[in-house]
Amino acid sequence: MATRRSLPPVWFWLVMVICVAANRIASYSAAASIALMSDVSDFAVAVRADGVPYVLPWQAAVYPVVTFSLVFYVRPIVRWFRDGCVQPPSLLVRRRALSSPVVFAVGGFCGWLLGVPYWIGLTLAHFGRWTPELASQHVLSPLVNGYLAATISYFLVDRVFRSSVYPKVFPDGRLAETSGAVTLGMSGRFVALLLALSFIPMFVMLGLVRAAEVRWERGLDARTLLAQLGSASEAIFALYVLVGAVLAVVVTRTITGPLAAAAVALRRIQGGDFDARVVVDSADEVGLLEDGVNDMAAALRDRERILATFGRVVEPAVRDVLLGGRVEQVGRLRHATIMFCDLRGFTSLSERCGAEEAVETLNEFFTVLTAWVRECGGFVDKFIGDALLVVFGLFDEGSGSHPGPARSDGAAAAVRCASGISLRLADLSRRRVAAGKEPLSVTTAVHSGEVVAGVIGSQDRHEYTVVGDTVNVAARLQQIAKDHGGTVISEATFDLARAAGAEMSVSRADSVFLRGRTEPVTVYALSAAD
Secondary structure, three states: OHHHHHOOOHHHHHHHHHHHHHHHHHHHHHHHHHHHHOOOOHHHHHHHHHHHHHHHHHHHHHHHHHHHHHHHHHHHHHHHHHOOOOOOOOHHHHHHHHHHHHHHHHHHHHHHHHHHHHHHHHHHHHHOOOOHHHHHHHHHHHHHHHHHHHHHHHHHHHHHHHHHHHHHHOOOOOHHHOOOOOOOOHHHHHHHHHHHHHHHHHHHHHHHHHHHHHHHHOOOOHHHHHHHHHHHHHHHHHHHHHHHHHHHHHHHHHHHHHHHHHHHHHHHHHOOOOOOOOOOOOOOHHHHHHHHHHHHHHHHHHHHHHHHHHHHHOOHHHHHHHHOOOOOOOOEEEEEEEEEEEEOOHHHHHHHHOHHHHHHHHHHHHHHHHHHHHHOOOEEEEEEOOEEEEEEOOOOOOOOOOOOHHHHHHHHHHHHHHHHHHHHHHHHHHHHHHOOOOOOOEEEEEEEEEEEEEEEEOOOOEEEEEEOHHHHHHHHHHHHHHHOOOEEEEHHHHHHHHHOOOOOOEEEEEEEOOOOOOOOEEEEEEOOOO
């Protein structure tokens, strides 16, 4: 196990192979271009022949120095991988991981750049002079082919880091937030690719043509000249087509791959899958887009969690109105139907069964009634001990100060709900009796009229609720419901529900006096629905 941990990761060896291969390709291109473009005078021929023995010593000196420098640069990253990628990466590791593709490209180019003073100095030392005709082999060829090696190294190393390093170092994305890193944006990538695939090949072809022109002036046979020019053109064409195809595929996939993944994630998010996530593998504009998709999914996921939590504390119908911004901070006069539903005998039941079972009983009771209320189109405004305050028709169109069909519809929905409560509780009571517990029964009262609806409370805590005389009357009716068969509705609700075509089974009608009111109120006792 220790031996395995001491070995650098696979991506490290792959990067080394890429850099060596890129420089070997550039070396082949340089040798071919120098051979085809430099032999234009006896002095140039002599200088080239003199420099051949010094090529290998130069490479033996430069390659190890550049390689050691690059290995030293990625050493913190390699060490972090050796440790198993367990600890969060340091800022140094993150910076060097992001900067490595550029550093490898620049490091390789510097090796070629150092060749310019080396070959010029060697010529001055051996011949005592240097002429501009040597620029093609001493200056232009190292710069052009060095850039070719740097471009190949950058794009291929970048690809390796995107697939093997960044997912480990940046598991949560946010590559662009790492300060101090040297990276290329989309425009920089396209400029580098454009230079490698268009400017440099054209420059090499121009050099070949100029070299052929000089040789023609020196009297070289036309047939031989055209054969050399044709062979050189074919070799350069094949080299750059191969390099261009590889780089085009690599660069295209670094763009189309993330965009396709982002599109898939967006479709999943549109379908309600807020766990969709995109792997962020760059610090450029595409990486920012990937981070944006992940942030959007996370925000929607948090929103759903908040809505779900909010919906358990606040009735979903009220929640949607509040979040939709359709509620003023001041009270508003509206028409609604109010229903109070109280669990009978709960005080004595809680004394007999204890606190834990009392809470369990209330939860069962409220769960059944809340579901039925929502099915009937109302919402639970609040739980009051062992009772519920339910509202119907408050948010319906036409429930404002002007008359409308919503008033009748709300009253009819409330009557339907009140009539069906006993039937829903009967199922719950049968399960309770089977479990050795007491059955449940309720008293219900319904009244319709104007209410004041709004956000009520203190400065730091408030709730959306309804208040007013209609609510008070409904509460008073609930107190007398025990003597009228368990479910009573006021005359106002009866008339509205009947106007909406509601079917009601009335067992009795009485005129009662309520506390705080001088005029009697007619109430109807409803029979339970079948």
